[in-house]
Amino acid sequence: MVLVGDRGEFDLIKLLTDGLSYTPQTIVGVGDDCAVYEISKGKYLLATCDMLIEDVHFTRKTASAFLIGCKAIACSLSDIAAMGGHPLFALISLGLPETTPEEFATDLYVGIRSMCRDHQVALIGGDTVRSPDKVVIDVSMLGDCPKGKFILRSGAKSGDAIVVTGYLGDSAAGLDLLNKKVSESDSERRSELVQAHLAPEPRCQPGIFLAENFDVHAMIDVSDGLAGDLGHICEQSKLGARIHADKIPVSDTLKEFCRAARLDPLAYAVTGGEDYELLFTLSPKELACLKSEWPEEFELPLTHIGEMDKAIKGINIVSPDGREQPLQVRSYEHFKKR
Amino acid sequence: MVLVGDRGEFDLIKLLTDGLSYTPQTIVGVGDDCAVYEISKGKYLLATCDMLIEDVHFTRKTASAFLIGCKAIACSLSDIAAMGGHPLFALISLGLPETTPEEFATDLYVGIRSMCRDHQVALIGGDTVRSPDKVVIDVSMLGDCPKGKFILRSGAKSGDAIVVTGYLGDSAAGLDLLNKKVSESDSERRSELVQAHLAPEPRCQPGIFLAENFDVHAMIDVSDGLAGDLGHICEQSKLGARIHADKIPVSDTLKEFCRAARLDPLAYAVTGGEDYELLFTLSPKELACLKSEWPEEFELPLTHIGEMDKAIKGINIVSPDGREQPLQVRSYEHFKKR
Incomplete structure (x- = not known):
């Protein structure tokens, strides 16, 4: 039996998303910092999501809840920045073990909210669920492109x-x-x-x-x-x-x-x-x-x-x-x- | 020390999101099936996210990977439907333990992709990460409202x-x-x-x-x-x-x-x-x-x-x-x- 641990991340993503059928509005699908969706003629939305899991992407032993919250938002902001886009709004899904101190959750949100405020990102929705043993944070962020321009990974020219x-x-x-x-x-x-x-x-x-x-x-x-x-x-x-x-x-x-x-x-x-x-x-x-x-x-x-x-x-x-x-x-x- | 398990879900959400400062484009924030964002004059985007965690929301013992994938998409589709909206596109974040059989991941995606195809939802992006011990699936879905109308929970009238x-x-x-x-x-x-x-x-x-x-x-x-x-x-x-x-x-x-x-x-x-x-x-x-x-x-x-x-x-x-x-x-x- 082949396990997902036998493959690298990029191989696995390729396996799962190969030949995805996009709609005509999907200008850029899986494989860049953000996906690009044409929401109306010439107006593009940038979309990215990042999942952070305790003891893989962060540990409560070395990072404060405040900074974990800030970094969760920073990763997504950075993806939007790498397309040359403006961030607009974010959704946060949060999985918390029942034994999490309430202060951890509130401090995490102080970080999330302060980073959103600093970058004028509206935190418009989310989901809060019980997790058996690890804190899980997923941030989805949507942005747009000033003047309809976005910068991909694929446009480099020889001599650049x-x-x-x-x-x-x-x-x-x-x-x-x-x-x-x-x-x-x-x-x-x-x-x-x-x-x-x-x-x-x-x-x-x-x-x-x-x-x-x-x-x-x-x-x-x-x-x-x-x-x-x-x-x-x-x-x-x-x-x-x-x-x-x-x-x-x-x-x-x-x-x-x-x-x-x-x-x-x-x-x-x-x-x-x-x-x-x-x-x-x-x-x-x-x-x-x-x-x-x-x-x-x-x-x-x-x-x-x-x-x-x-x-x-x-x-x-x-x-x-x-x-x-x-x-x-x-x-x-x-x-x-x- | 107060633990998050000492509170109900709705109390916790209120504690975390109370007094969120939205931008003027945020028409509906936390608290309905979807958030509503005015992306351009009179054009509204619906946004929702749902996190499913193994052994809380599903178990591999009783549900096939295919059906878990279908249901992850169905939850978000249902949120868009409850606002009277059209689904447009989705982002999937997936956390997988290294020991997950590759077949589980591919079957999960067959379910995700087939549900997206049936409902003409473009799966435009995502994140795939390692998880210590549980499968975690987060779906963010964006939609729009035909004729700019959306239906909230708050509009009921006496006599309805x-x-x-x-x-x-x-x-x-x-x-x-x-x-x-x-x-x-x-x-x-x-x-x-x-x-x-x-x-x-x-x-x-x-x-x-x-x-x-x-x-x-x-x-x-x-x-x-x-x-x-x-x-x-x-x-x-x-x-x-x-x-x-x-x-x-x-x-x-x-x-x-x-x-x-x-x-x-x-x-x-x-x-x-x-x-x-x-x-x-x-x-x-x-x-x-x-x-x-x-x-x-x-x-x-x-x-x-x-x-x-x-x-x-x-x-x-x-x-x-x-x-x-x-x-x-x-x-x-x-x-x-x-």
Whole structure:
């Protein structure tokens, strides 16, 4: 008997959704950050859902209820941002064991409601049910596209610059610290990395800014790690990519932590997930304009890390000494045995 | 420490969602079958979500994966039907233990997909994640309202006729049979009742027909049982109701089963849940028109069971001998200790 644990997440999704028959209104179905539905002529709805289960996606041992609630909303906001869309409203299904302290439920909702308020998302409905032993949170979020434009993973062109917002790898290092796989004696550094994991900031305004003002060809949010998510752009755009190791943005905090712990920051930055930064491609000329117009108030670095190249299969990485070699793509997949 | 199990489901929802600040586009928030969002001038979206958790809402011991998938979609379709809306598209989040046979997942999706196909619902996206030990299914469904009309629970008027489609109580009896609380030696009867529980038929076309052609004042689907759901209409319409015991529609199958098992069919019909029939109110005059125009092809009885009455507090039930007394309202509530 084949078990679902014998397959990787992406294989399983393919098996379950292969050959789905969509209606003509379904512009984009399963396989991007959001689905796209044409609700009336030229008006597109973005739709995404994310399920978080206790002891798989979070644990009450290391995360406060407030932050779990915030992050549940942040994941969905990030999916909408990665299409260049505006979030509109959300539905929350919540499964709670009977033994959950009521304070956990109310604090969770304080987080959910505060994140919704900050991003002007209307929390319009939901379902609250009993769960035998784990807290389960499912967020569905609907959004729309300013000027009817949305950015897919599949539109990258050969020669495009590959650009990422913010820094990569902090979240994965924070998770390792929470799981006590590594340690950090400097409490400020520890707290910054842990914060990156527990309280990621979805890039809503930057996503809208990019969609409204620039000809961005492909975009995704970095939830599965740079290698995995750039891999999705490559696959869906049917192109390869080259990235430059010394250009991958790593925060000073991650560098210092890795120096002390004798770890490679690049490993965190390339394969770590849940940074929720935006990864996108556009022509070098368009990138030049973007750099000059990127709003300072975003307080968010923009880094050109490589280029799309039809001559490459998969992803190549160029080391500081100029050597170029294929990157072993690895990203977080539910189910996959490691 | 107060635990969530110390409260009823409706208390908990009130605690979590009290004073939610909606956007001006939110026409109906938490508290009806669906939320209503004004997506563009005069165009309303209906939104609902339902979470089903293994060993709370279904068990793999008694239900096939196919039927679990069908029912997950049916619950949401029924919520859209109860607003008089058309379903448009759905998102599915699925949590699966690694040890789930792959066949369970694929059969579940055959059920999900076939129900979506039958009702022209586009399955446009979802999330598939690992779950520690229980299968979790969350369905979010979006719909719209023909001619911009939607029917709430809150619009009933004193003097309105109370009407229900189909028969009540079969599903609850089927559940008792599955749980071996009762037994039935006649295999055909057993199978009909069990089928009513495992494979309920959402009343999509009847719901649309009612909204498009008649001035229905209030509507709800009977998922928490007649007493519970009529109670929701009473509360939200700030009225009482009178129902007549001998008018409550009970199927011949349920009657025969109850006769043999020495059970009261009325108990099933009044407090049992998950029949997914439509319960609605309208003026007696409008009901006369409706009766003459109710399409035969629905093959669905329409029964006038009572009237809304501002002089009553809660629900009164009139027994066959003409005695009228308050009904002890009881419906299924998650969490509530029994």
